[in-house]
Amino acid sequence: MTSYVRAMYDFSGEPGSSEISINVGEVLAVTRTDVGEGWWEGKNSQGKVGLFPAAYVEVMSAAEAQKHNHQPAVSSPVAVATAATAVTGDSTTRYDQTADEYDDWEDDWDDDNDTYSEIGPSGAAKTNNHAPTATALSHSASNYDNKNLPAAPMDDTISLASTAAPSNTTTLKKSGMFGKSSDSYILGLGNKEKLSDHEIVHIAYVDNFCYWQTNHQRYSVIVASPKKETKFKGMKTFIAYQLTPSFNNISVSRRYKHFDWLHERLVEKFCLIPIPPLPDKQISGRYEEQFVEHRRVQLQEFVDWVCRHPVLSQCEVWHHFLTCNDDKMWKSGKRKAERDTYVGVTYCWAISPPEKTLLPSYVDAQMESCSLFAHTMDIAVRNLLALSNDTTKRYQTQCKKEFQRIGDGLSDLAKALNIDERRAPSKSTALSESVGRVGGIFIGIGQLFGDQPKLDWIPFSDRLHIYRGVLNSFPDILSTHKGAMQKRKECERLTAEQKMSNAQMTDVNRRTDVISYAVMAEMSHFKEERDTHLKQALKSFIEEQIKFYSNVVNRLQEAYRQFD
């Protein structure tokens, strides 16, 4: 059936581009939903066809569309998948065929995309821009219930197209889209009834301090033994890391691209929880032993962070990633995750907040402080990272060379002394011998300097990398929260104008409180992280420096003994 949408916001198409301008209230016939990157194609009443942001429109109900169209929607330009097929995941539908095609992206994609460091059989990063859009659309077609609300009806699923866009980067457009998802949650739209008990996350509030409540057993996952694996009889090579969770002790093999896929899922699902970043993608040297081992350490940092998080560590996609060992299961789990509707602010339906109503002034103060903090800490972390980079280089080159130059200088001195000692040999231990040995010791100290960053600065900067990524997420989180608070004010105005009922307003307040609670719980968790993880990072860093300088002292003492 033909799908119609109504513009919720004005959008000015870029002149000379394939974009189309739309005005609030305008109805468009959707001609394509597979454009990608959050765009749809549609035809307006003047018959003009063009692209518009999917998040700027609401899908009209069949009844509405019919009213608007005065004709049965049969010969639609694009077949929108029904909720039924999307949820059951019936692979005979057109949508799922498409998804399966994307599952077959395999090696061509690897070769095209050199920024990825592995190549291999499963995972579906490339489908993200398409599949969730289709999912969202299909979902909206079935679950949209046209409630009698004063504000323009909105569907939470519309935002999925945008949350599925590449992670973390903030643009005005995208944050606007987040806002829409937020609005529909606040207004009580969406499929809250489908959540099972174990999916509900509780927030506790004790002594002005709120936190994610979790009764789950803590566990850890070891990322180990990166292996060079081959397929197609050695035609293709890739690196696979072995992940072993402590709760089952069964290893799974995962490549970087699986991590990348997982990361996108987490970013998509948890818009109020900063997802730690993966190690940077790397073009060259990806099979070099040192690089592979370093990436292993960085992935371990990522995994540790997720394991320590009370919400992330319990979520389904993460468990699927950690435990799935069967190819078919993997694919179905992957598809299920990609079709998850509790993503973005909609995820808040899964949050069970404390009873207490929050004072807006208190929340404002908290968020303001959080914003300042995230900004300030971000600067400090970036500064330390730059410093780490400089120091690492300096140790590996200049310091190493300098001590080696001293060593060489002393060796040359020893050679000179030896010439004179051969001229007139004496019985005492030759000074040239002592000086020569001291020269060797200094060369060894140079080597210590060269090797040191691997032990202090590089691990420290790996941890700082995580913090940078996490801090990078806060502006989006706070902006989502701010959007929610604006929506709440809007509703308050509507209530004052008696366009919204007090009961509805109470629900709106309750739901915005959930968002506030979630951000504050996350802030608490981040503080706890710092108090343990960052503290440990600093301790390890200093401990390694102590070991290093103690080692230098030991070497120098050995040098000193040469003269005894």
Place this chain on the structure above:
Amino acid sequence: MTSYVRAMYDFSGEPGSSEISINVGEVLAVTRTDVGEGWWEGKNSQGKVGLFPAAYVEVMSAAEAQKHNHQPAVSSPVAVATAATAVTGDSTTRYDQTADEYDDWEDDWDDDNDTYSEIGPSGAAKTNNHAPTATALSHSASNYDNKNLPAAPMDDTISLASTAAPSNTTTLKKSGMFGKSSDSYILGLGNKEKLSDHEIVHIAYVDNFCYWQTNHQRYSVIVASPKKETKFKGMKTFIAYQLTPSFNNISVSRRYKHFDWLHERLVEKFCLIPIPPLPDKQISGRYEEQFVEHRRVQLQEFVDWVCRHPVLSQCEVWHHFLTCNDDKMWKSGKRKAERDTYVGVTYCWAISPPEKTLLPSYVDAQMESCSLFAHTMDIAVRNLLALSNDTTKRYQTQCKKEFQRIGDGLSDLAKALNIDERRAPSKSTALSESVGRVGGIFIGIGQLFGDQPKLDWIPFSDRLHIYRGVLNSFPDILSTHKGAMQKRKECERLTAEQKMSNAQMTDVNRRTDVISYAVMAEMSHFKEERDTHLKQALKSFIEEQIKFYSNVVNRLQEAYRQFD
């Protein structure tokens, strides 16, 4: 009386300059001896007047001069002081008046010559170029005895003009002049009979190892408390160092220029003994506390080296420098030193060598090895000095800054953390406090780095400075020795041609052996110096580094404890 000289070597005057060309055998009437820098003025037989190097001519005896002149030498253009007046130091003679005038050089000279770091009342650095020349001349007038030797008659004193030239630098001209002094000694010319017993230095030869034999008690001298002193009621300021020898415990006050004068005397007197260099002259900042203290340390190094030397530590001018506290005594001692005739190779008259005759092949091998050694060690020392300079700078700027940057970075992190800790105060010790304190500790470590070169590299390079100077002297010493060996070969030829008696040849051999012995004794001393002093320098250097890095470890441990 008019003084006549005979050219011993050809000299080509620079065309267009005030120099005059002279040819071997040519007789010139001396018109001026106070030109300075080793130059005299004279008139040739064609009546042409010009400057020539005093070292290239020999002063003719009165009889010879009269023969040449056929007229009494009365209306001479310049009155040459007689040996008698020179030796008694009668201040009423014209020479001594001149010398006294030079003693009054005082402050004008100080102001003209900014490279000197002090200004003050006594000493006579500027007179060097004149006084010894005059001394040499007066001495030659009295002591020259026209022996019946086959080689052109030469006077040992003539070389004094050249040895009085600025120290250490080697030019072809000067090394030729040294050669002449050497020749006259080898040929047995000079006033050996005037030496008293305590002036004689013995060389022992045991187990193929020869060394300066000394029965004198070892002593030390403390260079202390540089004081800013004034004269002319505060019009003039200068820095005076207090020298206190251990043998009498009486302090004397000496300025840099006194050291400079002394240094010139030592270089002049001991052409076979490397004289340790003084600290470099400095134009700016000479009253700055740090500079003054550093110079004190450097002067202490110089003084220590001289004190440890069996010959230098016993010589008269050094004792005069160390002990004279009376202005008049100082002046007369100064003049005496400047008129010393046992300077350059002539000093060898004061050396009592072992009985054993040296094998030329053995001596050659020793000298060759010494030459290679000195050259190789010179390169090694220069290299270490350059390295010291680089490292000092790096510690004082880059390393210091780097640790301070780390400290600042951590402080910024602490401030950021504090923002969030104020948002939600908890009972546990705030991480921001720990991190802030750690930041402070790192800034302190930066300071340690900045201060460290004063304790290790700078003292080490002060010692290397001494070695560089000493090694710098070896080419001259070895070239003097080489010249002596050449003269010896010449004499061997003359003996073969029966132009020199076998007895005379035995004496020549004996005297060249003295030179060889002296060089070898000095080599032995230099080896002993290295085995104690250089070894100690390296030990101290390493010890300071051990202390430094241990200190860094302690600070880091303190930082580590902040997280407990």
